[in-house]
Amino acid sequence: MEDYVKIFDTTLRDGEQSPGATMTTPEKLEVARQLARLGVDIIEAGFPAASLGDWEAVHLIAREVGTPDGPVICGLARANRNDIERCWTAIKPAAKPRIHTFIATSDIHLQYKLRMSREQVKQIVREMVGYARSLCADVEFSPEDAGRSDPQFLYEVLAIAIEAGATTLNIPDTVGYLTPDEYGALIRGIREAVPGVERVTISTHCHDDLGLAVANSLAGVRNGARQVECTINGIGERAGNAALEEIVMALHTRQQFYHLRTGIDTTQIARTSRMVSAITGLPVQPNKAIVGANAFSHESGIHQDGMLKHHLTYEIMRPETIGKDSVLVLGKHSGRHAFRKHLEHLGYQLSDSELETAFQRFKDLADKKKVVDDRDIVALIDDQLHQPAPIWELEQVQVSCGNVAIPTATVRLRGPDGEVRTDSAQGTGPVDAVYKAINRVIGQPNVLTEFSIKAITEGIDAVGDVTIRIQEPEPANGNGHGNGGAREQPEARARTYTGHGVHTDIIVAAAMAYMGALNKLIAARQERLRRQAAHYTEANAPAVALDLFGNSAWGRDG
Structure with a gap:
């Protein structure tokens, strides 16, 4: 052909x-x-x-x-x-x-x-x-x-x-x-x-x-x-x-x-x-061709006038061609059925339990925002579907800060054993205080390499979308090359874990993002230990025991 x-x-x-x-x-x-x-x-x-x-x-x-x-x-x-x-x-x-x-x-x-x-x-x-x-x-x-x-x-x-x-x-x-x-x-x-x-x-x-x-x-x-x-x-x-x-x-x-x-x-x-x-966790820049948020937006008065007369004046393709639509609005009075149908229209197929969780998050958001549009809904659903299975869960976060106050945060987390733990910490700002308080509870060493926040929609009541990246602190040396720089030994690289949080309170969103990244880090460590254990038999090595934090009972020399 x-x-x-x-x-x-x-x-x-x-x-x-x-x-x-x-x-x-x-x-x-x-x-x-x-x-x-x-x-x-x-x-x-x-x-x-x-x-x-x-x-x-x-x-x-x-x-x-x-x-x-x-x-x-x-x-x-x-x-x-x-x-x-x-x-x-x-x-x-x-x-x-x-x-x-x-x-x-x-x-x-x-x-x-x-x-x-x-x-x-x-x-x-x-x-x-x-x-x-x-x-x-x-x-x-x-x-x-x-x-x-x-x-x-x-x-x-x-x-x-x-x-x-x-x-x-x-x-x-x-x-x-x-x-x-x-x-x-x-x-x-x-x-x-x-x-x-x-x-x-x-x-x-x-x-x-x-x-x-x-x-x-x-x-x-x-x-x-x-x-x-x-x-x-x-x-x-x-x-x-x-x-x-x-x-x-x-x-x-x-x-x-x-x-x-x-x-x-x-x-x-x-x-x-x-x-x-x-x-x-890699955001698409707003002016990215085809899929950027602004790819089909028209703000100039001249452009808007032309679009109202005929779309071909300033659009060489229609948003429907790539699966985009004009922005639709749902409110707090919308029901489950309408919500499910709208999600299907956006390309999501959720189970009953996933739908119930999404619907409750949507209702909570609708109580806090005057207008909930497709961008808010997409952010909520993507955040829900792509969070790792929780090892540690964030139950509560409370922050005190101000220009003459020392930023202080208190967090309450539920651990993998079901036990609830609470701790507080001070920091240079509210997010720093929250992260230090979480670290005091979980105790997983990591290095924060990136923190970004953006508003999903316009307005003072916009939903905050936080993305962070953390790395394990002691990466081994190594690199790889291949077709386009193929990674030959990825296990030797410093591992990076991405966390994502969406909430009308940006401090809560930041805490959710950090918990997501930490859960990925802990899960990866547990998986590596599982694979290490697979190389041993009961005859020549003890079983691997993992504590609440994903650490091996063998210790550093295990």
Whole structure:
């Protein structure tokens, strides 16, 4: 299908490498299901050799989402046997599995990272692509840092990959260095110079370091690429990746120019964007193309006058096309049935218990605000659905502060044993005092790396939306590289945990966000201890006991 462009979504792999965007396995599965509803052709579900957690997530997605009528489920692997074997075992349950293997081809990477010669790289490509093909009929090969590679050497490597059985050749601009003219010429040169290239799909993978990822991807498509690798909201390493929503809507809106199509259900774009933002804690900037809050807003009097006369004066696409609507208002007199129907209209399917919780939160908010619109409702529901299962629960927070008072906070928390604990602390401000009081109760060491607050809507009674990030205090040294900077040893990085809180009282929202991040940190520590314990047997090691805080009875030397 010469006019069809496959959409390869790498939100769960490259996108998750955004600092603080780490997702739990249930969250990854939720995003994968939504990507399937969106209609992406390929989901790169993760890097199975990176950690046990990554392997488990990819395996679960392959089993649950990789149905015969669903997307291809892909896993990333370095060009070595261990990675490729690990990848294959993870994606094998999928009806349509794909192994994506890579090795660098730029002289910079060969000299400083791989410490290999060109001949060694060619030999590895021949052997490892062939090995991947012996396991899986669908094999993608990426020459990392292709954008800075010698073209003649790149052509040789790609020819070897095709001969060894690659079915897709992905051409990464790993560091976002190229311009659209250069990247388009690179794709065109590959089509003209590489033997056998007509038998494979050429793919783009562009990073946004110079803000050119989408433009480069579209230049690649115009020059014959028929697969685009991208992420929801453009998240990813450093400045991120090409944004799926921008590429899809460019091809959709300018179909008469590109004469190309995708299989994306564009009405699912806004819902997918909101989900990924809520789960990762990475907000979408208001002026972000397609999915930003202001993308379909018109404030200028001239613009408003034109819009009232005809929407085409200032809108090249309708908000309904991506699943957005005009703002609707519900009030405190709205009933459960109307509330459920409205949530379904917004794209949410809640269980009875989830609906009851959401409805009560909506009613509480409606008592405090004169107007509750869709933005408030979306914030409440996303906050509810993407909070971790509570280990510690916030029952009460009380703050005293002022310009001549010492900020003092008292918190009451319910622990995993059901016991209620109360403590107080003083701080430099009300939020600092709240966090210190929580720390006195829970006692989990962490470093607060980011605190942000925004108003969901306009007005003095606006709902406050707080996002925070915390890290464990003593990260091990380590780094990884791969296609677009693939994380080879994520367990060695300082782990970052995101918390999210929504409330009309910003101090309460800040406390909720901190509790959410702490619960994720504690749950992650408990999971690591569980995995450590799995390597021991009753014959050679005692059972692992976890205290209320997720610490091992073994202590530091356990």
